[in-house]
Structure formats: C-alpha cells, structure tokens
Amino acid sequence: GVEFVSRPRFSSLTHTGPRKLARLPPRSVVVAFSAAEVYAMAEFVRRSRGGAAVVLGALSPRTRNAQVGMYQAGEVDYIVATDAIGMGLNMDVDHVAFAALRKFDGRAPRPLEPAELAQIAGRAGRHMNDGSFGTTADAGTIPADVVEAVENHRFPPLKALSWRNSQLRFTSVAALLASLDRPPEQAGLIRARDADDHLALAALAAAPEIARLASHPQRVKLLWEVCQIPDFRKVLDESHTRLLGRVFKHLAAPAGRLPTDWLAENVGRIDRVDGELDTIVARIANIRTWTYVAHRADWVADPDHWQGVTRAIEDRLSDALHDRLTNRFVDKRTAVLVRRLRDGGEMAAVVTGEGEVLVEGQYVGRLAGFAFLPDRTETAGAAKTVLAAALRALKTEISSRLDRLIADGDDAFTLAPDGIFWRGEAVAILAATTDSLRPGVEPPDSGLLEPPARDRLRRRLTEAAHALIGRDLAPLVRLREGGLSGAARGLAHQLVEALGSLPRQLARQQVEALSPADRTALARLGVRFGTESVFLPALLKPATQSLRALLWSTRQGCPTATPPGPKAAVMVDPALPAGFHDAVGYRVAGGVAVRVDILERFAAEARSLAKPGPFIPSRLLLSLLGLGPAATAAVLTGLGYEPDPEGRFRPIRRPKPRPRPIRANPDSPFAVLKRL
Incomplete structure (x- = not known):
C-alpha cells in the first residue's frame, strides 16, 4: 500500500508583494530559472549589497555546500538560485523573492504551479520562525488566489501519478523499447515522459553496429545499464550518446572491461581548473559521469583507484568553481561592512602610519587630514557603504586627531598651493x-566633523594661517601697522593690497603727494621707489x-600657479591669469x-x-634677463624704446598733444561787445 506522511509547518508564511532587488531584506533568496538570470541577479546583488551565494542544479554537491556554507556563516546575506533551492537544502532564510513566475520545463515555458511556488517559497522561515515570500519588481505579482493557496498550504489533490513500467523485457532491444513504452493499466496513473535513458536507448538502437552487438538478452541488459549512465549536463546531446556507444562497444568486447588507457585519457582531459564558470561547470558534469562509471566494479579494472582519481578531480574542480563564484559575485569588503552597519555596534577602525583606513580589517580608503578619501568602488551602492x-568607525580617531591639532604650535602648520597643511597633511583650503x-x-566638508568640531578646527587653522602670513610677509604687516598718515598711508594701503609691488604709474598721484x-x-x-615700480x-x-x-589666487578664486622663483625674467605664459605676475613681484x-x-x-x-643716442643692447642688458637678444629687445620695446633698421634702440618720441582751439560762443557777452 501507499503511506502518506504529513509534516505540518509550525511557522507562518506571508506574502509581501513585489520589491526592488536592491531593497530585499537580509537573509533573502532570489529565485530565477536559468543560469544566465542567476548570474545577472547575483552580479546586481554584489554591486548593491556586497554579494550573494549562488546555487544551481549544475553545481556539484561540494560546490553547492560551500556556497550555502558561506551564506549560513553570514559572509553574505543573500542567495541567488534556481529552483534547485527547493529541495534538499536546509538554510536560515527569512524571505524568498521570485525573479520570474514562469519556467522552461524541458519542452516549453509555462507558469509555475501553486504547489511549485509553495515548495520554493517554503524555504523561508524555519521551525518557529516566520517567513515571507514575494517577487522582484520586474517579475510582476502573484495572483491573489495563488497567494492564498501558498499561505494556507491548500492545493487541489493530485489526479494522477507518473508511472514507468519496471517489468522490462531484455529478449531484444525492440522488446526492451516496447516494454518501456507500455502504458499503465491502473486508473490514476499516466505514462511518464521518456527519460534520458529511454531516449539514449532509442538513439543507440538505430545504430547498426550497436544493434548487432546487442544480439542476446545479456547484451541487451548491458546496453540498458550503459544507457543509464547519467549526463550531468542535462542536455543529452549527441556527444553523450556517442560516449555511451563507445562504452558499450568496449564492454561488449571479449575483455568485457573499459581499457585503462582509454579511461585515463578521458579522465585526464578533464583534470584542469582553468577557464570561465561555464567551462568548469561542464568539466564537473563530465567528471561526475566518469565517477559513476568508476563505481561499476564490473566495468573497470581497479575501481577503488579510479573512484579516488575521479573524486579528487571533482573536488579540485568544485573548489575552483567555488572560488570563481565567490570572486565574481561576492565583494567581501562591502559584504562585511553592510553586515556590521546593520548590526549597529561599534566598528573597529585602524589608521596606519601611511593614512590607510582599515575598518573591520577591510581597506576602505585613506584619511588625509580630516578628509576621508574612499577607495575606488565599482558602484554607487558600494561607495555609500564604504x-x-x-x-561611523572614524569618529574616535577624528576626535583624537582634532585635539592633537589644536594643541600643536604654529610651526606644525604650513601654507602651500593646496591650502593649509598640518604635519604634512592637507587640512583646509584658504x-x-x-x-x-x-x-x-x-x-573639508567630509562628514567626519560635527558642526561644533568643524568650528573648533576652523578657528585654530585660521589662527595658524594668519600667524604664518604675519611671519613670512612681516614687511607688509609692518607697513600696514606703521602709523603712517596722509599720502604715505594711502600708498602703504595700495602696496598691501598689491602684496608688495606696484607699477609706478598706478601710484603716481600718491608718490607725488609724499613729503x-x-x-x-x-x-x-x-x-x-623705482622709476618703474614701487x-x-x-x-x-x-x-x-x-x-x-597663494594669497592672490585665493582672492581671485583661481588655481594657484607656480611663480618664477629665482629667475630674473620669464616669457609670459598666456594661460596664466592677468595680474598674476604683478602679484608676485614681476x-x-x-x-x-x-x-x-x-x-x-x-x-x-x-x-x-x-x-649719447641710439644704442646697441649691452652685455649687461642681455645678462640681466638671461633670455637672449629677442627677449631683451621685447622688454626695451615695452619700456618705450624703438629699434632702427640697424638694430639700435632709441626712446620713442611721442609728440606733445596740440591744445584744442577754443571756439568762442557767439552768444557770450564778450562776442556781443566785439560786434559793437
């Protein structure tokens, strides 16, 4: 008879509707129905939430267990899987999200049955812990009647069971095929879809050589056993059928076993861990087929040896696949940080001597002064997490660093084109x-400083900056505070505003008014006081x-250019802003x-x-500039000299402007008197 065993659920399963993939709660499983969709979803979760474990039917048990173990250990909070997740895996899952509500069943795409949805959604919640299920935003919504059926676990009874004849006849290949095709005689049973072994038998039976070798019941039974060698790739293409044919031919030979050299050649070809994900998955499927063969002690010589060889290869490939999946779909840094942020506790932070910031052992960027420079990330989501x-982790370090800065003397600070530096690190701009x-x-407005701390930092840096300026530009400070009056005070003000040098022409009125x-x-x-400048x-x-x-660029709001330094003269760079050279003393x-x-x-x-008259530029003129005759001639021209055809220079004589004649007003009293 048939015995039915009931396993009641002790927790509730609640439908929560569609959610965006980026907003799924932790401890969620996303279910898709193809490897390509699983990879795409896992890649998105990696970018937005730090990573996901991946479960596919094509994974070996070792790889699948390693991926699930990573999830169970809390290294990632998400799993992206096919419907293989619905059977044989016990995990702590709180939510199941369907990325699709249709699947390809081997013949055509079709909607998921309510019982199938329930089987997969039932992964959410364990024992007394409630679970939830829903869809991703792009998958649509689950019909209300299906939701009600899943939540209450009420499904229509099965009307029929699939059945395949187990009373097989091995008198001939045709008889075996006929017995497999036999329909059920009992009501409530329907003939099952042709299985892979049945399809393989039909394909091999059409080959004349196979048909000739399968000439008596023992050979027919052997052929049937060979057809039951599984194709773990689940594609049952011609390559698998050809392999089955070769296995059968070897076993039908007088030796009755697979040749050791042939077995070694086929197994050895698979023993490689290079390649992409799909390549390694295919190799695992192939080696599992050979593992099955190795367990047929009547087919191979020294089966224990070959079982060990195939198992070792499968383990190496499985470990390599786990590594590939983890490297591709898990950003360990983001995953660790997301988990610690969610926990809400204190986070361990270390700042190395080079300024590298490690949070929970993960490198997240550099601390330059009071600005955090995050490490480059691939996505905005990962950047926000970092x-x-x-x-959160740097609060204590920032507070301690601020106290040290405030306590330091002015000699710990420097002014540079990039702003003000404290002990070699940029801490502010002017x-x-x-x-x-x-x-x-x-x-910097980096978010590391609360407003009160930022104000304290600004006050101390302002004091330090003014002290450094007062030290290095002491002549200007003394000039401004020199107690001058009248024209002298006005000229001093102009010099301070010009940072120490003025064209004489601009200061002409003040200079002429000086006593x-x-x-x-x-x-x-x-x-x-020079003839050209003050x-x-x-x-x-x-x-x-x-x-x-630096001070001039700050006032102008432009980047700080490099001044000529010790050079007496330089050719003007047209890219520099106007007024720059005057500001630095040129x-x-x-x-x-x-x-x-x-x-x-x-x-x-x-x-x-x-x-004495027109002159040729002297060696002294040339040496003063150090830029050659052309530059010397250009400066002379700029100072009001002009060359003659022989290359001699003389001052340009500008004619004095003629006084404009004053036209008499004919209506003036003087004009009237003149007419009298």
Missing part, C-alpha cells in the same frame, strides 16, 4: 575675504613669491615678465645707454 562604514593678509579657512618725511618713513619700512625688496624671495601667489614688458628689482636695473642701464 563611506557610511568609515564615518578662502577669500576683504583683507588680503587675513584670508578665511575652510575645512620728504613720508618718503623717509616709507624707506624705513622697506619701501623702495616695491618692497624683502618680498621678492622665492618662498615669499609662493605665499604671494612686471610684464613686451611679453616678458621681469622681476621688479631687475627691471629697475635694466631700465637704468637703458637710460644710460640712450643718453
């Missing part, structure tokens, strides 16, 4: 204010030029930027040479 983990010598400071006492006071403060020579050193460039004449003190010497030499 940033969230770093922000910001423009109305005062050229007292710029603002903006710490002898004003000139003396300004000279004591380091101001030099400047402070102490601010022309390369280090001071760099600071002037004057542009004829497309050449000349340091203002050198330009004074150059202009004085030119005037001396021009007194």
